[in-house]
Amino acid sequence: MTGPLLAADLVTLRGEGWSVGGAADVLSAHQIRRGDLDARSAELLGQWADRLDPVFRAQAVDLRCEKINQLLVSGTALPYLTTHDGLRPHLHFASDAQDVVARVRAVTAGGLALFAVESEGARLGVCQRDGCPVAFVDTSRNGRRAYCSAKCGNYDAVRRHRAPISRR
Numbered sequence: 001m002t003g004p005l006l007a008a009d010l011v012t013l014r015g016e017g018w019s020v021g022g023a024a025d026v027l028s029a030h031q032i033r034r035g036d037l038d039a040r041s042a043e044l045l046g047q048w049a050d051r052l053d054p055v056f057r058a059q060a061v062d063l064r065c066e067k068i069n070q071l072l073v074s075g076t077a078l079p080y081l082t083t084h085d086g087l088r089p090h091l092h093f094a095s096d097a098q099d100v101v102a103r104v105r106a107v108t109a110g111g112l113a114l115f116a117v118e119s120e121g122a123r124l125g126v127c128q129r130d131g132c133p134v135a136f137v138d139t140s141r142n143g144r145r146a147y148c149s150a151k152c153g154n155y156d157a158v159r160r161h162r163a164p165i166s167r168r
């Protein structure tokens, strides 16, 4: 599940304020090997995050699949099975020899595609609270998550409650 979670965190960081250090922290949180970034790599990753963004924002399954297909074209090459580090067999979508930007593109594009198969194109989203930049993978039981956190959900519930009826 690294791909979709990493993609969500990159999109979120883009919304919060992109930085080389922030991007490197996201990579290390997801155990991306050799994840140290120079300014140029961080910039390229930021551009990639902008392309991941519509996958989380898409309202329709067809559109989401189309966006993921575009990522697959740009981000992946010859998938292969690997059992590195004693892990269960899993797919890699880029050679280990490639640089960190290429590997992140591959793991996010390939991972989102695999996830979309399992989730029937759903369960990817962005927080519905205005101004909240968080993108998420919805692992809730019913798959209807609208907010990144209870905090954002409560904030919106209070705001709706206070809004004049005519503006609802």
Ligand SMILES: [Zn+2]
Pocket: 082, 084, 090, 092
């Ligand atoms: Zn692996």
Ligand SMILES: [Zn+2]
Pocket: 127, 128, 129, 132, 133, 134, 147, 148, 149, 152
């Ligand atoms: Zn939120």
